[in-house]
Amino acid sequence: MVAVSKFHPAEAVREAYDAGQRVFGESRPQEMAAKAAALPKDISWHFIGHLQTNKLKLVLPYAAMVESVDSVHLLEAIDKWGREHGKVQDVLLEIHIASEETKQGFTRQEAEDVLAGAGKYENVRILGLMGMATLTDDESVIRNDFGKLVSLRDGIRSDSGRFPSLPETFGLLSFGMTHDYRIAVGMGADIVRIGTLIFGERE
Ligand SMILES: *Cc1c(COP(=O)(O)O)cnc(C)c1O
Numbered sequence: 001m002v003a004v005s006k007f008h009p010a011e012a013v014r015e016a017y018d019a020g021q022r023v024f025g026e027s028r029p030q031e032m033a034a035k036a037a038a039l040p041k042d043i044s045w046h047f048i049g050h051l052q053t054n055k056l057k058l059v060l061p062y063a064a065m066v067e068s069v070d071s072v073h074l075l076e077a078i079d080k081w082g083r084e085h086g087k088v089q090d091v092l093l094e095i096h097i098a099s100e101e102t103k104q105g106f107t108r109q110e111a112e113d114v115l116a117g118a119g120k121y122e123n124v125r126i127l128g129l130m131g132m133a134t135l136t137d138d139e140s141v142i143r144n145d146f147g148k149l150v151s152l153r154d155g156i157r158s159d160s161g162r163f164p165s166l167p168e169t170f171g172l173l174s175f176g177m178t179h180d181y182r183i184a185v186g187m188g189a190d191i192v193r194i195g196t197l198i199f200g201e202r203e
Pocket of ligand 1 (some may be wrong): 004006027048049132144164177178193194196197
């Protein structure tokens with residue numbers, strides 16, 4: 001479980017840390033850098049927001065995982081940064097599964113093309129896929145959205161001929177937030193990202 005601490009102060013993270021939580025999610029580079037510098041070093045920081053390439057230097061020194069890689073441009077920039085700084089960065093590809101136009105991410109086709117050529121990114125390890133369901137109370141819509149991630153992952157895993165350079169461990173799925181994590185867990189999410197339920201409403 002990623003405890004999504006965005007918009008909450010470092011003291012709130014500390015409280016969750018003292019209760020035993022070690023994995024936290026942040027969506028703004030500056031905020032993540034400040035918290036990472038101030039808080040214990042054994043925290044695993046997951047970056048989950050839209051990441052601009054001019055902000056990599058704030059995020060990549062601290063990130064255990066960038067869950068929200070949503071373009072080839074960003075993937076290339078992370079790879080380049082990793083080469084220059086001696087880091088192999090673990091990432092997930094963000095997949096557009098919701099019906100809203102505004103949610104970012106790769107289409108299924110785009111993701112498959114990126115993954116088929118993953119061998120050229122030597123300083124990035126693509127470990128799986130991330131997605132956000134449509135914001136709705138209709139459980140069948142949410143299930144349908146999450147199902148797209150599961151079937152995309154399963155399809156990739158069963159076609160090693162087309163995806164020869166993926167890591168052995170490829171296949172992590174990150175889906176499910178406060179209002180839909182129960183559905184996500186039931187559908188086999190490996191990672192859920194929960195903010196409001198843990199830290200309360202954001203300002
Ligand atoms: C904010 C955020 C979450 C957590 O949302 P809650 O509804 O507060 O649990 C999860 N994933 C992403 C990508 C987010 O931006």
